[in-house]
Amino acid sequence: MTDPVLAKPDERTLVRIRGLTTVLSGKTVFDALDLDIPRGKVTAIMGPSGTGKTTLLKHITGQMRGDAGQVWVDGFNVPRLSREQLFTLRERIGYLFQNSALLTDFDVFENVAFPLRQHTSLPEVLIRNIVLTKLQAVGLRGAASLLPTELSGGMARRVALARAIVFDPMLILYDEPFVGLDPIALHQVLKLIRTLNETLGITSVLVAHELEAIKQVADHVYLIANGKVVAQGNPKTIADDGSPWTRQFFGGESDGPVPFQYPADDYAQALGFKEGIA
Ligand SMILES: Nc1ncnc2c1ncn2[C@@H]1O[C@H](COP(=O)(O)OP(=O)(O)OP(=O)(O)O)[C@@H](O)[C@H]1O
DSSP: OOOOSSSOOOSSEHHHHHHEEETTTTEEEEEEEEEEETTTTTEEESSSSSSSSSHHHHHHHTSSOOOOEEEEEEEEEEEGOOHHHHHHTTTTEEEEEETOOOOOOOOHHHHHHHHHHHHOOOHHHHHHHHHHHHHHHTGGGGGGGOOOGGGGGGHHHHHHHHHHHTOOSSSEEESTTTEEEEEHHHHHHHHHHHHHEEEOOOEEEEEOOOOHHHHHHHHHEEETTTTEEEEEEETTGGGGSSSSHHHHHHHTOOOOOSSSSSSSSOHHHHHHSSTTTO
């Protein structure tokens, strides 16, 4: 029997991933991964480079499908959705990426208005009110007429955040939102993530490497490696849980459960020191 496309949304869990297995170019990125994202909380996803954090976000939005397993978002069985159902779901998800990806020829106002103009036929007066409300929420209503080239990195990130919340999403996915921010801008972005979470009840998923920042903003952290969740817990204490995974990842050790060497054939043989070679 195949899984249903829709189910009654779970009251406490917005995203439920079960047995997700994904192989890309012969590499097993996820190996029966299980993970829950609770509603109304900030959940951080951490892990070594190339472990599949961005790929995981793409499974949540349906941009990628696994080879096996389930990805449920608010009662939607994501891999089984039709194109139209996926669009409906994605309209309820906001994204914030590291590079902010603002449209360089448009001013701040038009950047935030862009998704509304693309996906709705709302009257101009309503678009103006929505855009100004979102810009006010990120503290940049006064910057509405600036071009992206006139913004600092932190301001650009906040404009992108205003754009990400333009449809009042239930979920925001942040991919590396702290990269390149000075301490003031970092503090502003952290505060905004927390405020959006607390005042609007938006569920947040945050992929980042900065544990100190994550301690300030996240309720729960998952550490992913080798295709699975290898540790999870409160970000303030996870580094002290004593597991070899957290010791290597948070202690910055180059070798450990995640090997320093990329898998390769026998070294001595490759150098010709064993019989049969050279
Ligand atoms: N479309 C694709 N086709 C083939 N391989 C892919 C594809 N997308 C990602 N990968 C591979 O999947 C793995 C996970 O990539 P991903 O970008 O999700 O990692 P990440 O944890 O976000 O890394 P980083 O911390 O460096 O951003 C990598 O080995 C990557 O090369």
